Amino acid sequence: MKRCVLAAAALLLFTAPAFAADLAAARAALAGPPSAWAPALATFQGAARAGDAGAAYWAGLMARNGKGTAPDSAAALGWLTQAAQGGVPDAMFVLANMLIAGEGGAADPVGGHAWLERAAAREHPGALQQLAQMSHEAGDGERASALLKTSAHALKHGR
Template structure:
């Protein structure tokens, strides 16, 4: 808790604070500061920040800083995905899996193109089982599993 307070103080005292970084600190500082984090993420997302849209989507998905809203979560996460945020692509693929298989596959493939480990692993399973509109292929499944294993060792920093 003391570290969280120090991080919060540093983020708030920064002369030119990065709004998204500041909002991440507020989001993680606890329930009391999450509504402010949501507001800051919305501001930054409205100005074109993919990471801010991603975190805002997560906040709506998980009911952090306000009520849970799966429709708003999907909208913000898909906006983040359109702005190139790989974890958002992966989450959108999972949110759409039961309702829009083609869009889900599109976002899973996009996340795989960015070598997002969890997406590569999920596509490996989908290929092995012939799910999500992918043709069953043990050979392709093994290739994606190898790529996922490699990508785990080269994970980019969080957005």
């Protein structure tokens, strides 16, 4: 058992830099010609299946926007859920809005709001601003103001 754990740890240690380079190349391919998108998507999906939440985020965006594949909101919802559960604030924000709108599945405003709150707790500026708008519309100006201040702070510090 110890040998298997040690072998797996060694494999990760030696493949992690190459894996990171593959993901960086896949991200760079998104700015390139459409012919590069399908291989980038395959890279992101493979890394996501291996547990990389950041890769799941990119796979979700690509599926949602039809980059390297036909647009597929249901697939995007799956990848973005994985990424959000893995702690990616940008994924939490996109997932929240997809759930609120019913994009890729049945509308779930309660679940969407919960993901907005989670993204805001990680100082995601868009989530903070959206929650501020919702608070303002609900008549809670004090919370709206506090959320906007936090958003401005997050933007100032590059979050």
